[in-house]
Every structure is written in C-alpha cells, then in structure tokens.
Amino acid sequence: MASEFAIETKQLCHTFGTGAVGVRVLHNVELQIKRGEVVILMGPSGSGKTTVLTLVGCLRSVQEGSVKLLGTELNGAGDETLMGMRHRIGFIFQAHNLHKSLTATQNVQMGLQIHGRQANRNWREACHHMLELVGLGDRVDFMPDQLSGGQKQRVAVARALVGNPEVVFADEPTAALDKESGHKVVSLLRRLADERQTTIFMVTHDHRVLDYADRIIKMEGGRVVEEESILFPGIEPVNH
C-alpha cells in the first residue's frame, strides 16, 4: 500500500559543481507532505526552494539523502522510473512554456496524451472541461499568440491538471496572473486537494494566495527554517 506521505525527504543534500568549486545548496532538508495537503514553500532567492522542487519533481537526480515520491525512492532511480513517475505528477512553471504551434486544446492534449490511448478516448471533452475549469471555455481553439499572458498561464495550468496528477508542483504559478485569475487558479488547486486528495506543492512569494495553503515551509540558505500551519493557528511554528 502507498505510504501515508506523498512527499518525504530525509537528510536531503545537494551540491552544484564538484570538488573545490562545488557549492552545497541544500543541507539536510527534511520534508513530510501528506496526500491531499497544500503546501507552500517560501524563501528568498538562492534559498534552495527551486532545487527542492526539481529534486522531488523528478527533474534532477538525487545525490545525497532520500526522496520518496508517492512511496517510490528517487535516489538512484533510473531514467525509466523517473519518466514513469513524471506521468503521475503535474508541473506548473513560472513561464507558461506553451507550444506556439498548438492551439489551447492541443497544448492541453499534450498533457493527456502521455497517458496512452485509453486516457485519450474522450480527449476533446476532457481538454475542454479542463479549459472551462480555468475559465477559458470560450478560447479552446485559440493559438497561444492570441491569448494574454494570464490566459496562457491558465492553459499551462489546464495542461498540468488534465492528466489527474497525484501531486502538482507549481513554481510561482500566480506570478503572471492578475488578482482574480490568481485566485481562480489557486482555488482550483485547493479544490483538487479537497476533492481528489491531490497533493499541491507550490513555491510562491504571492501573499494573496497564502490563505489557501495548509502549511507554509520557509527556507533560507538551503535549510528549512520554519514551518507554519495555517489551518491550526493555535499550534506554534516548529523551529529547526
């Protein structure tokens, strides 16, 4: 049976470069994120948040320590395992990275297609439904060039969510969005967590969306410095 935690790291360390020029960017990071939890990772730039996100998101090889994603150890995992795990997660990047030659629907379809022909049988309905959820139901056949920055970002959100990921990683998802669309996107993520037990792990500086999180983890200098539970304000922050 799957473990209780969607994401669990132990003694996670990471170094960029080797030997004398090597820079250690993560020091013994310990994280435990339950399924269905919405967690926000905060910290100044250079604090290692993005490195954590890429390590637990199967985009970078784990060097030292342990990362368990949905019960699978990522340290020492081969390319095949990493690729298989990527099918089970969704990524929302700061830049939308939409394919300029594809329509909104086709871009979303790229997120669905990876799951094989079975998942694609009703791709049109699935993609359109997802675009409606992010408020773009009337723009399904638009090319990215015809969409505003915020709309593009919402298409990228739809692409990340259409495959029903078990964990969603988001890097500043609201940075390019106005207040209203930002709330729309984050509340959508919140709903996925509540209804489908989707785990949301998000890096953000956007204070407008902090209210949606269950927990806020703060990093500094490659260490977790503070954890704060939002829903239970009575509990004292854990200091490391």
Add this chain to the structure above:
Amino acid sequence: MSQIIGWLWGRLPIGWLQLMHNKTRLIAAVGGVTFANVLIFMQLGFMNALFETSVFSHRSFDADIVLVSSDFRSLREANPLPRSRMYQALAIPGVQSATPIYMGTRFWTDTATGDTTNFRVTGVDPNAEVFEDQVLSRKTRHLLVPDTAIVDQRTRDFNSAIQATLQSGGSVNVEIGGRSISFVSLFDQGASFDVDGSLIVSDQTFLRLFPNRRPGTPTLVLLKIDDPKSAAEISEHINQHLAQGDVKAMTKQEFIDAEQRYQATQTPIGFVFTFGVGIGIVVGLVIVYQVLSTDVQDHLSEYATFKAIGYPPRFFFSVVLEEALSLAALGFIPGLVICLVLYQLAAAKTGLPITMPWTRPLFVFFLTAAMCTISGVIATRRLNAADPAELF
C-alpha cells in the same frame, strides 16, 4: 492533413504543426529540398542520356552476336578487325549470317550556316538487312548509288532547309571529307555526347570517305544465329574457336553493357554526373539539417516542458523525423514538377533523349527521404540540451 497524420501517428502531429506554424522557415526548407531534388534529377537525367545515347548505334543493329577487335572498349575508339574472322565465325554451327560494318567519324561544315557537325559514319552493305528498324533497313537500298548518305534528322542543330528538302523527296549535295556526298533520305536516331548525329552510307562510299581504311577491315561484324536464345553459348563457342586472340565475340547485350560500363567507369563524364548527384544530396542534407536544428533550438523550452511531463526521448526523435519526412515529401513534389519541365527544355536544347523513367522519381524520393532522415538524426542530438531542470 494534420488530422490524417495525427490518426496515423496516434498522437498530435507536432512536427507537422511546427513546420506549418513558421511559414518563412517552411518555405526556405522546402526550397532547399526542392533545389537538391532538381540537382539530383538533372544529373540523373543527363547521366542516363549519356548512357542511352552512347549505345544508340549498338541498339540499332539487328544482330545476336557482335564480333569486335579484342581490345574493344568503346565504339568511338574501336579498332578494325580482319574480315577473315567473319568467315571463320560463319563456319561455326548455328551461325546463320554475318555482315561487316564500318564505322568512323567525319566533320561536315555546312557552307550555308558555317556550323560544323561531327557525324558518326556507318558503312553498311546496301543489300543486307542491317538494322532492327525495318524501314531503315529497306532505305539502305538507296545507297547502292555511290556517294549517297542517309542522314539522321535529329542531328544537333540540323539545318531545317536540308531537312525540308529531304522530306519532300529531294536530295541535297554536301561536301564531307573532301568528297561530294548526296543526302538522299532521313532516319531517326539522335545526338549523343561524342557526336552530333549519324550518317549511314554504303561500304563503298565509306571507304572513299575514309581513304586510310582498307576493305576487309570492318569495325564490327554482326552475326545472326538460328536460335537467338543460344547467343551466349555460341558467342562462347566462337571465342574458343577464334583462338588467334585478335577478335572477341559478344552477345548484343554484352556489347551494349561493355559500352555503358566504359562510359561509366573510364570516362570522366560518368564520374562528373555521379559527383553531381552527391553534391545535390550534400546540399539538401545541409539545408535540412540547418532548418531542423534551428527548429529544435527554438523549441527547447517546449521540449523541456514535455520532458517534465514525462515524454520519452523517442517522442522527440519521432517529432524531428516527422518534420524531416514532411520536408522530404513537400520538397519532392515541386522538385519533380520543375524537373519534368526542365527535362523538356534540356532535351529540346541539346537533342539528347532526356526522359523520366517511372523508377527515377521513386529512387530520388527514397534518396530524399534518406537525406532528410540523416539530417533529422543529426539534428536530434541537440535535443539533449532540453533539460527540464533548466526551466525554472
């Protein structure tokens, strides 16, 4: 279109859509492939014309076996052989008849236009049936009159006034090799790379035109045999029998093959055209590679995103290949059309039989597809630069 590809692939035809999205790049790429195709088609057209025209005379003879001097390489430089070998060959069982053929080249300057024409002169026995073309074989009767010639109406830049006179049944007197010769009739053969046209004369006239050639030393001897199927066998038999070593017998097909082999391997012309085909392929390869690698470069962040979603390396490989093969197909069609037009123009200009056999488009398309695939394979090496960890 994209729906058809999508259905075939079982996925979105990203490569196709990418190509269609950037029209300027698409036109440049298709233009490059088209250009390469035109180059290859033209070189093949000329090369084929070389091979075809070099054996026009060979094919025109009605023979099962041909006797040539033992050092035969090409008709252009064929040495004469002793006629006594013809009689020896006639003694071999199965050999039905033998006819000597004299060949040489003579320049003729048309006094009306000042143009000089290089004729291949073929001297035949006017009473013998020498040519496959029955009409032509009967025409040789005209040559019983001394100093007459039948002239090739497809001679390069042939004087149309002479042609008109001959067509209306008249004759035209010209001076060739210091002798007055009368053109009395026309036949149809065509120019080749080494001569502009052909003349057929009687063996007697031939010897007058070529005073240094002696009777009894023909260039070729044509043999007819009872059973054409046993040509190889009998030619082998003749070679064993004529052990003096100054002549050799070949079947007609061997005779044609020997000439073409000589043109392909011994003359620089064959090499030049093969080289031209190679250059066409390299040009196409470079252009397609350039376009595909720029395209990969431009889409690195999208590809990295797809990698983050979990697409395997073979997916990207197939996208680039899809683009490569689409370019091959899109460039091939205009290339073929342009070449069909150019073939007509070149054939009219040079008098060479530049034609498009149906196998050539298949061959060139295969070559184009291979060329684009190789470019695509090289371009995919750039995919490694698409690192999803760099997206942040």
